[in-house]
């Protein structure tokens with residue numbers, strides 16, 4: 333990796349590895365303790381400028397942290413990713429100075445946990461179809477509607493919520509709002525019972541005549557869709573890093589298992605070697621795609637193609653690695669409390685959220701087709 337990472341990044345990566353292996357817990361309920369430790373080290377605001385209470389590190393450093401955290405606890409990884417990429421960055425990019433002063437230092441220190449509420453029962457991939465409404469009233473807006481599958485759910489303190497001022501305008505009617513926990517009319521459902529990432533508490537958020545003062549509108553009226561889309565490129569690179577962390581965890585577990593078998597005199601066969609070698613090579617390829625995307629994010633405004641490619645490749649790899657490693661380990665991997673079982677269950681959601689991998693392929697193809705000018 334020396335060719336790819338600077339000495340500084342290499343050093344930071346080693347620190348993140350040490351932190352993940354020695355400090356993070358892997359099981360239990362919502363990972364409050366992990367988040368507290370991450371906050372104490374500044375990891376809840378790594379890429380946020382120091383002027384706003386963050387560490388002022390580049391996006392690549394942040395991505396290295398997410399990979400290592402996700403290798404140990406993918407639930408903590410996704411909470412950190414959502415908190416930073418799609419809940420703190422919107423304020424940094426689109427917030428007024430007053431809003432930044434009010435929220436950014438506490439988000440960057442981890443005192444507040446951020447969440448991102450776009451998806452609805454009838455608006456997932458097609459986010460422009462969202463039905464939650466914002467009605468203009470004296471001094472602000474009344475929000476009504478329901479958001480589904482919101483990471484951080486009942487635990488988050490500040491939600492970036494998207495609602496429409498005029499549904500007939502489609503994406504052009506959507507506006508973004510900063511919604512604080514405890515506002516009358518904001519109701520968080522219980523955590524969904526889902527197949528993986530169970531510590532991350534995904535929940536429904538309902539808004540019932542929820543009053544939001546005009547000072548909590550994020551960006552201009554009807555600019556919300558562009559805000560959401562602008563955030564997702566960075567978000568997808570974070571999810572790619574989560575995928576790589578999971579793939580590495582499955583592979584490391586399996587290599588240790590195969591070595592144990594070898595020591596016990598059990599032949600593992602050539603097929604195991606082929607599987608392990610292919611997965612290891614793909615993990616290196618994923619790493620290069622992710623670093624390329626993170627560096628693109630650091631150096632220019634648009635990194636859509638790189639982010640989508642990295643997200644598809646690394647999260648598909650996580651699922652593939654967990655599946656193949658289970659094939660190699662069989663009964664040594666599928667017990668209820670076995671880490672490999674957890675990696676397998678955790679690997680599915682990253683293929684779905686922040687834009688499904690099917691949609692990411694459409695995004696990449698569209699970007700490539702745009703490059704070919706046939707005239």
Ligand SMILES: Cc1cc2nc3c(=O)[nH]c(=O)nc-3n(C[C@H](O)[C@H](O)[C@H](O)COP(=O)(O)OP(=O)(O)OC[C@H]3O[C@@H](n4cnc5c(N)ncnc54)[C@H](O)[C@@H]3O)c2cc1C
Nearest residue numbers: 448449450451456457481482483681684685686688690691
């Ligand atoms: C664990 C978890 C955490 C989540 N966290 C959040 C969160 O914090 N905030 C938030 O807002 N959302 C969150 N989501 C929601 C997530 O972003 C959506 O589930 C995702 O966008 C897909 O939407 P959907 O589930 O409605 O599936 P659909 O959009 O109904 O898609 C179903 C299938 O159809 C395919 N498809 C849909 N449209 C097209 C098309 N035009 N072309 C080709 N294929 C298509 C999809 O790729 C998919 O295979 C989370 C989801 C999960 C599972």
